[in-house]
Amino acid sequence: MSEQQDYRIIGKAIPLKDAVDKVTGRLKFSGDIRVPDMVHGKILHSPHPHARITGIDIRRAESLPGVLGIVTHQDAPAWEWENCWHNYGGRILDDRVRFVGDEVAAVAAESVEIAEAALELIDVEYEILEPTFDPIESLAPDAPQVRAEGNARPPTEVIWGDLDSGVEMADVIVDASMAFDSQAYAPIGRNACTAQWEGDRVTVWTCTQTPSEMRDAIARGLGVPISNVRVISQPCGSSFGLWWIGSLQLITVLLARKVGRAVKIGLSQEECFATVKRRHLERSTGRLGVKRDGSVTFIDLEHVHDNGAYGLKPDVGFLTVDLWGAGPHGRFIDRGVSTNLVTAGCMRGVGDVTMGAFVERLLDMAAVEIDMDPLEFRLKNHIRAGDPLRAMEGETLDQMDLASLPDGWPELGKLDGEALSDCLIRGAEAFGWNEKWTGWGKPSAIDGPKRRAVGVATGVHSCGTEDEYPVSALVRVHADGSATLHVSIGRQGQGSETTQAQIAAEALGIPIDRLIVQAGDTDAAPPSHGAIASNTSYRTGFATWDAALDAKRQILETAALQMGSHAPDDLDMRDGVVFSPSDPAVSLTLEEIMSTYRPDSMTPPMILGRTSTPMPPSMMYARYFAAHFVEVEVDIDTGEIRLLDYVATQDSGTVLNAKVLENQVIGGAILGAGFALTEHLAFEPDTGRILNPGFLDYKVMRAPDFPLDPGVLFGDSHDPVGAFGAKSGGEAPTTAPIPAISQAVYNAIGVWLDIPMTPERVLEALGKI
Amino acid sequence: MxxxxxxxxxxxxxxxxxxxxxxxxxxxxxxxxxxxxxxxxxxxxxxxxxxxxxxxxxxxxxxxxxxxxxxxxxxxxxLGTPDDLHPIQQAFVDEHGFQCGFCTPGFVMSSKALLEATPHPDASEIAEGLSGHICRCGTYPNIIRAVQRAAEELGQEATNE
Amino acid sequence: MTRSFQYLRPDFPREACEMKAKHGGKAVFWAGGTDLMLQWRRGAVDIDYCIDLSGLDELRQIRSGEDATVIGALATIASLQAHESLGSDFPVLLDMAERFATPQIRNVATVGGNLCHGVPSADCAPPLISLDAEVRILSPEGERTLSLESFFVGPKQTALADDEMLAEISVRRLPPRSVCTFERMARSYVDIALASAACRLTIDEESRISEARIVMGAVAPVPLRSTGAEELLVGIPLVDITEGLLAEVGARAASDTRPISDVRTTAAYRKHLSGVLVKRAVAEAVRRLGE
Structure with missing residues (x-):
């Protein structure tokens, strides 16, 4: 902690960089973008869950006054685009539709109203195909096949030790199954895409967490060089993984090229909810063995997740394996399966929210059998620094030349550091766990039909995930000493522009208000993985830090050259002033340095810092952890579950900005708690159509639905790799709420429930309806 | 027509x-x-x-x-301008009463109506008064703190006048 | 090209009825519009003429008289909360208003609009029916009065003829020793009721229940009164109301329901819930009468 006290900016809960624009309503979202001469597009969606388009006649629509052009599958390239981590695989527009809401065509017109009217004039003939909706039924070989690849993805397996030995060692074996409905991203804002071609160059304004990948996909799909595509990422409100690349952007670019005008397509609430992505429907079964002393002997889990129509994920991630992989024997299998439902993809805490909740349930059921306090049980079994990361063992690690790795890197394949015990212990203290815990299945208070009880659970996520994009940032220092940080991360609003600015300004040694973050213009920012998979504060942060240090090194070298009296090593910069620790006489402002000619070239200096240090693959060693504590009240007559008290603790390494992290932690908890209790998409049985594509009937938590003053505590670990010791923040807190609430509900009423734990599920489990 | x-x-x-x-x-x-x-x-x-x-x-x-x-x-x-924010806006800035900021103008306007009707609301009155809003990012606790802070600030201003 | 409608703005109630009579079935009265706007956008209702009632100030008033309180059909839900004496005369209407939609909707949505929309889940209906509210209905020719209970004839169907307008809701002052309660349950804080129940009990001087009203929302095509459940209570001394009797009353009321399954919940759940809410509403009324 002592070193942190020297920081000027890191650790300060400064307001968001764009806070004033947000509270004055001035911030421009993707829907607010208007370019000269732009026209409006609308998308025609399929009314059928599964059909082949045998004819599509656009003549009536084209002849409507004000219509400028229409694209159908006949205009789309044969090329199949694929989104990062198998979130999507398919053509921009296809002659086959695979879910109700799938894109069939798009119209550009002088007004939105004309475009909407034209949609009704497009005559489409469909050959209806048999659909499949249930994830388990869709696995059967004779089920209707949604895709050319078949429905079933090859199973992904993680196996360690020997299950039979684990079974033999166990004093108690529990088994269970659990089903998860599908959670919606339920965005508060609505995305739009505006595309403008100038010759064979295209500029795209839209919200995306992955500007670099979107740029490359557009270039590949439209057959132009990457250099000809510019993506300028705009905010559009909460994303949680919804806005990566989508049909929206590719269709808009295609339509704009066809009509030769700038085209904007804005999505409605229903389109945002029902035609883009959602969390997978998931089914878990498994068993777990323990000894009487509480040590886990084996864990054996089979998981199935539906990918919807265009997802291709073989697995939803195995980070929960890591959390409880300290036991000697285990097996995790996950299967992905295609269905004729809207595409499922990575949503905040993917896999950990679901599979993690199931693993915690198995742990709880085992702890019930041996009557051990769930807090104690978790403290006894969770992974410690140096323990193997089971999901990383094997092939991935074998591919690396470990001997060639730089000195000082963490040992790959093992957990590098953690403070989960610390989070559990301090959280328990703040929550009053020991006073409130009354034993398994025993409510802590009974008042008429109301039963109170507590629960504790943990969550984990990797500190980012390496993929096919580099970890990169650029820092430009301007003539007046101000600076711009270029990073390709999008602008979803989680505070990353601010925390990246804090890292850059601190590393560089300038005041934060002298630095601007440019977070998603691909013509300016170097290519990067984007703001996905908890990458931003850890991996982008590393890149930003490295680039800022590179810029600072150049500044000090330039200053030394200009002064001629000190070596660069003898100089440092703070608050925008270069000084010498050994010579109080030295004091040069950055502006002075930038406006003074270099003696060697007789030109002003050019400072451009870039990331050049390779970052260790963080999946292989870095995890961040959450421990959540909750008190619930269950009404056994109405089935209503209310949250009375909540404490969330988190180990995110060095806290860059406590307010930013607090919002990530509580926001994650509320998103997870919403899924635990009320959030689920309702699919029409015969068509898979989403029946609740909006806030009227998709119930998310509002202020009175969650405890008003939850506790938030941070661990005090410092990561050896991350910028200033920081780790990640946004996904682990989404994973702990379901198991914590579910455990508390068990303690209140003695039943284990599927997710979400709706009132009717409570009453069904109690045998009341 | x-x-x-x-x-x-x-x-x-x-x-x-x-x-x-x-x-x-x-x-x-x-x-x-x-x-x-x-x-x-x-x-x-x-x-x-x-x-x-x-x-x-x-x-x-x-x-x-x-x-x-x-x-x-x-x-x-x-309400306020960037150079002269209304106390409610300033409190939302200081307390981080938002993340993405899409819902923020609505929350601020309802907070204004709420504080005019109830100058010193407690946390549950604030939560109920703002129940017509969704913050999908889930920053409700900081929104409640922001409104409490604004109430203090506005109360102070009223006393000074 | 764009779907829209003609706009009419009468200055007097009678004029509004005449406009409605003239333009027929595709003319609608537009009050707060918080339901109607959604329905129209969804295409669930055809509108050729929108008759905006905002100019009918006299129907916005709430008048407390000695014998009765008269609520203008255009009184907003928020105005129920703001009224100086309504809350003390009929606390149940405050309980209902506080849980009605959102603060913003309450500022715009009207009591009359909520009733005329005619959905079984309308929050205003059960408490007002339990208070034996009457509605005054205007037409170009004259007016008539109807009990609110008979105002509802089916899902989204009311007793109003094409040229008729709901003008006022009148609630007589309750007999002494009366209490009215309201229970409601939804999926989250702001939500359409999954089910609701209102109960009004009046006791005589010997503390025997002399009158009972039990009305449920969202569990039948119309707001549903359970006279069977009421009869179980009438004549019973307060002190003799046992947990067992309360359960019987709840069960009897639930057995009258004909709920549907929809995206919000199942019919089985609604049926069960209605019994629980009735039991609670009655228990609370009994508790308060005993104080």
Whole structure:
């Protein structure tokens, strides 16, 4: 902690960089973008869950006054685009539709109203195909096949030790199954895409967490060089993984090229909810063995997740394996399966929210059998620094030349550091766990039909995930000493522009208000993985830090050259002033340095810092952890579950900005708690159509639905790799709420429930309806 | 059919030709270019489009514009400026009462109506008073703190006057 | 090209009825519009003429008289909360208003609009029916009065003829020793009721229940009164109301329901819930009468 006290900016809960624009309503979202001469597009969606388009006649629509052009599958390239981590695989527009809401065509017109009217004039003939909706039924070989690849993805397996030995060692074996409905991203804002071609160059304004990948996909799909595509990422409100690349952007670019005008397509609430992505429907079964002393002997889990129509994920991630992989024997299998439902993809805490909740349930059921306090049980079994990361063992690690790795890197394949015990212990203290815990299945208070009880659970996520994009940032220092940080991360609003600015300004040694973050213009920012998979504060942060240090090194070298009296090593910069620790006489402002000619070239200096240090693959060693504590009240007559008290603790390494992290932690908890209790998409049985594509009937938590003053505590670990010791923040807190609430509900009423734990599920489990 | 309606927005009269079905939100955002009137759900559920009509918070996405004719309409644009934020806006900034900021203008406008009716609300009064809003990022605890802080600030101002 | 409608703005109630009579079935009265706007956008209702009632100030008033309180059909839900004496005369209407939609909707939505929309889940209906409210209905020719209970004839169907308008809701002052309660349950804080129940009990001087009203929302095509459940209570001394009797009353009321399954919940759940809510509403009324 002592070193942190020297920081000027890191650790300060400064307001968001764009806070004033947000509270004055001035911030421009993707829907607010208007370019000269732009026209409006609308998308025609399929009314059928599964059909082949045998004819599509656009003549009536084209002849409507004000219509400028229409694209159908006949205009789309044969090329199949694929989104990062198998979130999507398919053509921009296809002659086959695979879910109700799938894109069939798009119209550009002088007004939105004309475009909407034209949609009704497009005559489409469909050959209806048999659909499949249930994830388990869709696995059967004779089920209707949604895709050319078949429905079933090859199973992904993680196996360690020997299950039979684990079974033999166990004093108690529990088994269970659990089903998860599908959670919606339920965005508060609505995305739009505006595309403008100038010759064979295209500029795209839209919200995306992955500007670099979107740029490359557009270039590949439209057959132009990457250099000809510019993506300028705009905010559009909460994303949680919804806005990566989508049909929206590719269709808009295609339509704009066809009509030769700038085209904007804005999505409605229903389109945002029902035609883009959602969390997978998931089914878990498994068993777990323990000894009487509480040590886990084996864990054996089979998981199935539906990918919807265009997802291709073989697995939803195995980070929960890591959390409880300290036991000697285990097996995790996950299967992905295609269905004729809207595409499922990575949503905040993917896999950990679901599979993690199931693993915690198995742990709880085992702890019930041996009557051990769930807090104690978790403290006894969770992974410690140096323990193997089971999901990383094997092939991935074998591919690396470990001997060639730089000195000082963490040992790959093992957990590098953690403070989960610390989070559990301090959280328990703040929550009053020991006073409130009354034993398994025993409510802590009974008042008429109301039963109170507590629960504790943990969550984990990797500190980012390496993929096919580099970890990169650029820092430009301007003539007046101000600076711009270029990073390709999008602008979803989680505070990353601010925390990246804090890292850059601190590393560089300038005041934060002298630095601007440019977070998603691909013509300016170097290519990067984007703001996905908890990458931003850890991996982008590393890149930003490295680039800022590179810029600072150049500044000090330039200053030394200009002064001629000190070596660069003898100089440092703070608050925008270069000084010498050994010579109080030295004091040069950055502006002075930038406006003074270099003696060697007789030109002003050019400072451009870039990331050049390779970052260790963080999946292989870095995890961040959450421990959540909750008190619930269950009404056994109405089935209503209310949250009375909540404490969330988190180990995110060095806290860059406590307010930013607090919002990530509580926001994650509320998103997870919403899924635990009320959030689920309702699919029409015969068509898979989403029946609740909006806030009227998709119930998310509002202020009175969650405890008003939850506790938030941070661990005090410092990561050896991350910028200033920081780790990640946004996904682990989404994973702990379901198991914590579910455990508390068990303690209140003695039943284990599927997710979400709706009132009717409570009453069904109690045998009341 | 079109009708002419006078919309008095943030103290300025605007004579606009509208169609009868047009919502107040659509006219404020689309016609008058008020960027802070956020149209999202169009169901009166999310609260992002909230403005004050005669001092009362309404969801402008489902209110007929014609029904707001000749009434006093306040939007976020009429509250504070970047150089001179209203105490509620400043409190939202300081307490991080948002993440993505899409819902923020609506929350701020309802907070204004709430504090005018109840100058010293407790946390549950604030939560109930703002229950017509969704913050999908889930920053409710900081929103509640921001409103409490603004209440103190406004109370202080009132005392000084 | 764009879907829209004609706009009419009457200055007097009678004029509004005449407009409705003239333009027929595709003319609608537009009050707060918080339901109507959604329905129209969804295409669930055809509108050729929108008759905007905003100019009918006299129907916005709430008048407390000695014998009765008269609520203008255009009184907003928020105005129920703001009224100086309504809350003390009929606390149940405050309980209902506080849980009605959102603060923004309450500022615009009207009591009359909520009733005329005619949905079984309308929050205003059960408490007002339990208070034996009457509605005054205007037409170009004259007016008539109807009990609110008989105002509802089916899902989204009321007793109003094409040229008729709901003008006022009148609630007589309750007999002494009366209490009215309201229970409601939804999926989250702001939500359409999954089910609701209102109960009004009046006791005589010997503390025997002399009158009972039990009305449920969202569990039948119309707001549903359970006279069977009421009969179980009438004549019973307060002190003799046992947990067992309360359960019987709840069960009897639930057995009258004909709920549907929809995206919000199942019919089985609604049926069960209605019994629980009735039991609670009655228990609370009994508790308060005993104080």
């Amino acid at each position: 079109t009708i002419e309606v006078n919309l008095r927005v943030n103290g300025v009269d605007h004579a606009v030709e509208i169609q009868p079905h047009e919502s107040l939100g659509r006219v404020l955002n689309g016609r008058l270019g008020l960027n802070g009137v956020r149209i999202s759900c169009k169901e009166g559920e999310c609260g992002a489009c909230t403005v004050l009509v005669d001092g009362e918070a309404v969801t402008s996405c489902i209110m007929l514009a014609v029904q707001a004719g000749d009434r006093d309409i306040q939007t976020i644009e009429g």
